[in-house]
Amino acid sequence: MMSDMKYILVTGGVISGVGKGVISSSFGTILKCCGIEVTSIKIDPYINLDAGTFSPYEHGEVYVLDDGGEVDLDLGNYERFLDITLHRDNNITTGKIYKMVIDRERHGDYLGKTVQVVPHITDAIQEWVERVAKVPVSETGKTPEVCIIELGGTIGDIESMAFVEAFRQFQFRVKRENFCTAHVSLVPQPRSTGEQKTKPTQASVRELRGLGLSPDIIVCRSEKAIDQSVRNKISNFCHVAPEQVICIPDLSSIYKVPILMESHGIVEYLNERLQLGISPMPTARKFMKQWVDLSQKIENLRNEVVIAIVGKYTRLEDSYTSVTKAVQHAANAAGFSVKIKFIEASNLEEEMKQECPASYHEAWHDLVKSEGVIVPGGFGKRGVEGKIAAANWCRVNSKPYLGICLGFQTAVIEFARNVLKLEGANTAECEEDLEHPIIIDMPEHNTGQMGGTMRLGKRSTIFKPSASSSKIMRLYNNRDMIEERHRHRYEVNPKYIKDLDAGGLEFVGVDVEGTRMEIFELKKHPYFVATQFHPEYLSRPMTPSPPFMGLILAAKDRLQPYLIRGCKFSPRQDYDYDDSEDEAIVQQLSLTQVQESDGSSAYSSSSSML
Structure with missing residues (x-):
């Protein structure tokens, strides 16, 4: 087991809804397939304490956890991909952080001091992340080795500035070999030119670097596959090696995303960058067999x-x-x-x-x-x-x-x-x-209050x-x-x-x-x-x-x-449903198995039912 906790921060640029949740889940899926214990944290910069009072039109579904936490739908992605149980503290909001700091101030923890965003809010964010990252995984009882943190919104939003500053400090607090940043950005392709544009990604990375975080990995989202020349251009202008630029076009199934990311050599890179100690290295996708099988099955239905x-x-x-x-x-x-x-x-x-x-x-x-x-x-x-x-x-x-x-x-x-x-x-x-x-x-449950x-x-x-x-x-x-x-x-x-x-x-x-x-x-x-x-x-x-x-x-x-x-x-049963055996079983059923005691048929025929 690794001596230090490792952190992967996933940020987003250009537009919201670019797919950070699936990318974050895919990082976790790949590492989990390598035998590493993984946990996840989602940060939402809004001031609400939780997602419970949101309109579905405002923010999509409200996802509910075992402990009753009403959280962002991305935590559903994490649980489905990683097959782990998360808790309400795995979802951080600005409201939760400020409430915690204000409660401390009222309790007298900051007596004699002026409570400010820096250092009190930023310290509270870092303490929360470190505490939650070390909570044992419910399914195994083991302490996680890697924590994947998704920062909601896009870089440059005023709401997320305190979190960006917190992680600028956090990277030095936990040391470079324990902290990695992945930036997810959109590469648009306007119909008027048909050319894939890298300028939005360049601007987004420039802004992130200006705030003190340099991306180690750039994940480029696009409608169609990105040309190698475009990938090289992003590498050149964003100060990362070509192998650190991962291109994820729109796919027929989200379960193909971790497979595609793995094919870019992400395991080898993370193993070296975060000193994960994965040895021997996984062989040619065999370690992700269940995901490859699932993806192939879906493709052939x-x-x-x-x-x-x-x-x-x-x-x-x-x-x-x-x-x-x-x-x-x-x-x-x-x-x-x-x-x-x-x-x-x-x-x-x-x-x-x-x-x-x-x-x-x-x-x-x-x-x-x-x-x-x-x-x-x-x-x-x-x-x-x-x-x-x-x-x-x-x-x-x-x-x-x-x-x-x-x-x-x-x-x-x-x-x-x-x-x-x-x-x-x-x-x-x-x-x-x-x-x-x-x-x-x-x-x-009729208390007059709406939240929680x-x-x-x-x-x-x-x-x-x-x-x-x-x-x-x-x-x-x-x-x-x-x-x-x-x-x-x-x-x-x-x-x-x-x-x-x-x-x-x-x-x-x-x-x-x-x-x-x-x-x-x-x-x-x-x-x-x-x-x-x-x-x-x-x-x-x-x-x-x-x-x-x-x-x-x-x-x-x-x-x-x-x-x-x-x-x-x-x-x-394979990809084509073989119903011959099913039909034989149905024919063998006696009338007593398909009729109720009053003699009437318990089930309608296929023609009347469908």
Whole structure:
């Protein structure tokens, strides 16, 4: 093990959203494949204490950690790529740093001194980074050897100046052989000339160097592959060797990024620059075999599954990053590429038929033509009726359905209205003084404050003894208890649970006290499942989330054979889905296995379901 902690600082230039999160994750992935323990820190220069109160249109999705931290979506990239568990302190914001310094000042830690950005704020930043970098990795219990730090925003932003100054000092504090800077910059190619322009990168690097940080690695992002002459020009004008310029064009899959970076010789460079002590050096990509295999599999998928996401924030796809990644993980594992159709929930509502018929009919066309439907979480009244309409259509027409958080709640409301005939059933989030408040707020989480007051983080869900035959419990390998992450303030009203259960909406999973409903499943349906928790947060490229896997397989009428095999695929399954064995299994099922006790068919035929 290395004696000193190593740090890789990743900065960005020219524009935000250039891909620093994926680049940072790829650095970690490559080093982890070399047997090095890695952790990550994301720095967001905004003054908010956390991302919890952001609009999804403002900043994309809010990612939730095991400890309930509401953080930037880039921490989701880190967890998915590195397969590690991060904590709220792995996300630093200006608000957190200033609050810590002000609390110290009020406590009297700086008595007699004027509290200033330098040295008090910059020292606090450095202390925070050093402390968090040494927190043992949850999965192994070992202390990390390398900490990758992503500085949000772009170099030159006034908001990030204190952090840049902190790291200018930090590089001398930890010594040069323990600190490395990677600068991610855009190389645009204007259509008018067709020429790749290096001036923006040159200016960005010049500004970074003027602030006291010299990049050791320059990662050039571009739409198309960068010519060697352009690479040499960047090397010449930015004072780095050609091998220190890494070119990452737009790729068909983000999982190709670490493979491409490794092909540039990044392991050899980092091993020498940071004295990592990797010996012997990894041989020709064998150490990254699982990523190469995953990338090749995705590249060769020929069969497609179409999934609709009925959401409230569909104008910005980053609002549902974890959901789309979870869908892709499950589809790829099952042998399918995935086509995601985003449907604005409010466009499904009857009022839209008069206000904007084109949007209304387009939304319903996409919903009907999809092979599976996901209704994810959200807040507020807008679009709720559209989500209820989507749940109703899926229930009545045997369309595979997965509801998450608000999607769980709207499906319960739909069932109460149309099966139990409780007229006016709704959620207290939308209306007050309801005759049938099917969804109510949780008293202990209704504090009047908006930030960090929800039911957050990893919590246990217990499967009821009666759930042993349920699809969702079998997808979780018949475990009695599972742990998933939550983010909500409302729950199913306990007053209506018995009636809902008796009507056929079976709550198969509850919290440890048995009072809060966590999972329901509609038995007489190919796949109608909803969860109060957010299963997308724990989905990984190599280990997809079970509820998402169930949806993908049900969408392709493959769920039953998969469950019969004990949640395993056919040994012959490769890039083309070989369904001959599945069909044989289905034919061998006796009528008692596919019929309910009343003699009616439990599953619709493929033609009626899809």
